[in-house]
Amino acid sequence: EIVLTQSPGTLSLSPGERATLSCRASQSVSSTSLAWYQQKPGQAPRLLIYGASSRATGIPDRFSGSGSGTDFTLSISRLEPEDFAVYYCQEYGSSRTFGQGTKVEIK
Amino acid sequence: EVQLLESGGGLVQPGGSLRLSCAASGFAFSNCAMSWVRQAPGKGLEWVSAISTDGRGTYYSDSVKGRFTISRDNSKNTLYLQMNSLRVDDTAVYHCAKGSGPSRPYYFDSWGQGILVTVPS
Numbered sequence: 001e002i003v004l005t006q007s008p009g010t011l012s013l014s015p016g017e018r019a020t021l022s023c024r025a026s027q028s029v030s031s032t033s034l035a036w037y038q039q040k041p042g043q044a045p046r047l048l049i050y051g052a053s054s055r056a057t058g059i060p061d062r063f064s065g066s067g068s069g070t071d072f073t074l075s076i077s078r079l080e081p082e083d084f085a086v087y088y089c090q091e092y093g094s095s096r097t098f099g100q101g102t103k104v105e106i107k
Numbered sequence: 108e109v110q111l112l113e114s115g116g117g118l119v120q121p122g123g124s125l126r127l128s129c130a131a132s133g134f135a136f137s138n139c140a141m142s143w144v145r146q147a148p149g150k151g152l153e154w155v156s157a158i159s160t161d162g163r164g165t166y167y168s169d170s171v172k173g174r175f176t177i178s179r180d181n182s183k184n185t186l187y188l189q190m191n192s193l194r195v196d197d198t199a200v201y202h203c204a205k206g207s208g209p210s211r212p213y214y215f216d217s218w219g220q221g222i223l224v225t226v227p228s
Binding site for chain 2 (some may be wrong): 018030032033035037039044045046047050086088090092093094096098099100101
């Protein structure tokens with residue numbers, strides 16, 4: 001089973017700053033099978049990125065995904081107040097595993 | 108608009124059973140694989156189970172295999188999760204999740220709000 005490790009656990013930033021979130025896999029992942037989700041308190045997760053770098057419908061272009069092999073990154077170019085949330089990566093090609101999440105909090 | 112509405116959650120004693128339902132609308136339900144994903148209080152997301160479009164293919168995480176059964180009724184646009192032999196560590200919010208397509212690999216492009224299942228110690 002593929003294990004996904006996200007870092008950091010918590011990211012403290014101010015609105016307008018850039019956020020860089022990491023997702024590392026225990027073995028190589030197909031770049032077509034890596035997704036990112038956003039979850040706010042009390043809400044359902046929302047799909048942000050699929051196929052490592054493709055934005056889902058309606059997702060602003062300040063969100064971008066990159067990476068291949070075992071290392072993937074979600075970047076938020078300029079944090080808006082509504083972006084403070086928990087972010088999860090997921091491998092959906094073989095194991096459907098989620099990472100443990102990165103919380104982006106207001107500094 | 109895609110809508111996924113879970114029901115059937117609640118408080119159940121250890122060893123008990125519960126059946127969750129997920130009513131789907133706004134998309135061609137019979138053309139999409141479906142899953143259940145749970146989230147224990149204060150914890151991350153855990154995939155629980157998946158089902159193919161025709162219901163013949165069912166898949167489970169090791170933590171629920173042999174205790175949970177996923178099924179679907181395409182005539183009613185409804186997904187189910189029968190949960191037996193419930194344990195304290197099954198306590199979680201259970202989300203219904205829509206697969207992006209009929210077969211793997213698929214990501215989850217829509218999620219229900221979730222329903223709480225509580226198994227007290």
